[in-house]
Amino acid sequence: MRAMVSAHDLLRDRLGRVGVWTFAFDGRPWSQVAVDVTAIESLGYPALWVPEGGGSRDVTSHLALLLGASERLTVCSGIANITAREPDVLQAAALTLADAFGDRLVLGVGVGHEYTTERRGREWDGPLDRMRAYLDRMDASQHLPAPASPPQRMLAALGDGMLRLSAERALGAHSYFVPVEHTAHAREVLGPDPVLAVEQTVVLSSDPIEAHRIGRAWTGDYLELPNYANNWRRLGYGDADVSGGGSDRLVDAAIAWGDADAVVERVRSHLDAGADHVCVQLISDDDAEVGVPQLRELAPALQAL
Numbered sequence: 001m002r003a004m005v006s007a008h009d010l011l012r013d014r015l016g017r018v019g020v021w022t023f024a025f026d027g028r029p030w031s032q033v034a035v036d037v038t039a040i041e042s043l044g045y046p047a048l049w050v051p052e053g054g055g056s057r058d059v060t061s062h063l064a065l066l067l068g069a070s071e072r073l074t075v076c077s078g079i080a081n082i083t084a085r086e087p088d089v090l091q092a093a094a095l096t097l098a099d100a101f102g103d104r105l106v107l108g109v110g111v112g113h114e115y116t117t118e119r120r121g122r123e124w125d126g127p128l129d130r131m132r133a134y135l136d137r138m139d140a141s142q143h144l145p146a147p148a149s150p151p152q153r154m155l156a157a158l159g160d161g162m163l164r165l166s167a168e169r170a171l172g173a174h175s176y177f178v179p180v181e182h183t184a185h186a187r188e189v190l191g192p193d194p195v196l197a198v199e200q201t202v203v204l205s206s207d208p209i210e211a212h213r214i215g216r217a218w219t220g221d222y223l224e225l226p227n228y229a230n231n232w233r234r235l236g237y238g239d240a241d242v243s244g245g246g247s248d249r250l251v252d253a254a255i256a257w258g259d260a261d262a263v264v265e266r267v268r269s270h271l272d273a274g275a276d277h278v279c280v281q282l283i284s285d286d287d288a289e290v291g292v293p294q295l296r297e298l299a300p301a302l303q304a305l
Contacts (some may be wrong), residue, residue: 011152011171011195012276014074014103018267018302019047020295021078021199021279026056027288034069039292041073043299049078049108049174049199049279053116059084060093067101074103078174078199078279079110079156082134083120088141094151095143103152108174109135110156113225128161135169154197158182158231163189171195172276177222179253180269181235187274197277198270203257204282204294211257212248218283219254220245256280264301271305 020040025033040048048066052059059077066075080090090109097105111127155166157173163186166173172195175186183198190196201218203211222228229242232250241247246254256266267278280302282291 006193007152008171008193008195010103011106014046014152015076015106015195015197015277016046016074017271017277017305018045019049019074019076019277019279020045021049021281022290023051023053023056023281024288024290025050025062026053028290030065033065036290036292037066037069037073040290040295041070043292043296044303045295045299046072047074047076047106047277047279049076049197051078052081052084053112060090060097063097063105064100067097067104070104072104074106075101076106076154076174076197076279077108078176079108079112081110081112081116082131083112083116083122087134087137088143091138091141092143094153095147098147098149098151099145102147103149106152106154108154108156109170110174111162113227128165131155131162132165132169135165154195157186158227159234160189167191167194172197175199177201177219177228177254178231179235180266180273181253182231183270183275184273185235195276196274197279198275199279199281200267200270201255201281201283202263202294202298203255203284204260204263204291204297205257206259206262208257211255212251214283214285215251215255215257216245219251223250260298260301263298264305267302268305 059080094107111131153170154172154174155170157163157166163173167190174197176199203214205211223242232242241250256263270278282294
């Protein structure tokens with residue numbers, strides 16, 4: 001008798017070992033994004049992650065467009081913000097997309113940040129309780145027609161409480177702006193079954209001055225957000241490490257920089273530490289640059305992992 005394949009394993013297969021994460025689409029017209037999506041798919045990357053941050057496209061519309069513009073890609077939200085729409089609205093969108101595109105949709109859901117929450121007139125207190133209540137309301141809402149299989153849901157998670165909730169109420173966790181030691185800790189908290197998808201920012205440059213300049217501009221924005229800075233503190237990084245744009249130690253831990261071999265080694269380290277999937281995000285001086293040439297350079301080695 002054939003063993004039943006779990007929903008977790010189906011999601012692992014759908015995501016593959018290494019995918020692509022990008023903010024750059026938010027700065028590009030849709031006509032160009034459609035070209036980029038075709039290129040990423042043609043390079044053999046199995047999964048594509050897009051955000052919903054301040055000034056980003058509406059993520060549910062974005063997911064629909066990306067799914068429609070591709071044939072095989074698994075398209076993932078990193079993340080759909082719970083303050084951006086009511087839970088029954090997000091559930092309706094997820095069910096509609098799952099009905100149309102099946103398991104090519106991965107719905108990443110997260111609480112976002114304090115500034116986006118307060119900007120929408122909500123209080124930041126109790127993010128874990130707010131996420132739990134939001135999921136309760138999502139799951140209680142009824143919409144027809146129901147897809148053949150429910151949407152594949154993951155939660156954005158850094159701290160232990162949200163990681164545990166990811167194991168209980170979703171198929172796993174999506175972490176962002178984390179070092180390898182966080183991946184090892186997250187796997188320990190999640191246990192063996194939940195899927196762990198880790199974002200890894202990349203600067204494809206072997207010049208340390210250039211790599212640190214680009215990387216520090218990136219890390220500096222995130223270290224201004226308390227949830228990210230506090231996550232680094234929990235991992236043993238001090239106030240000097242998280243101040244300004246971050247210490248060299250922190251930048252080196254957060255950003256995979258160097259040649260293709262160095263990037264592949266960092267991705268391998270996350271996989272060895274317990275990640276099921278690593279989504280690489282190429283950054284440069286141009287926030288609207290996806291980095292397709294660099295993704296092409298990296299593809300053969302990354303897809304061999």
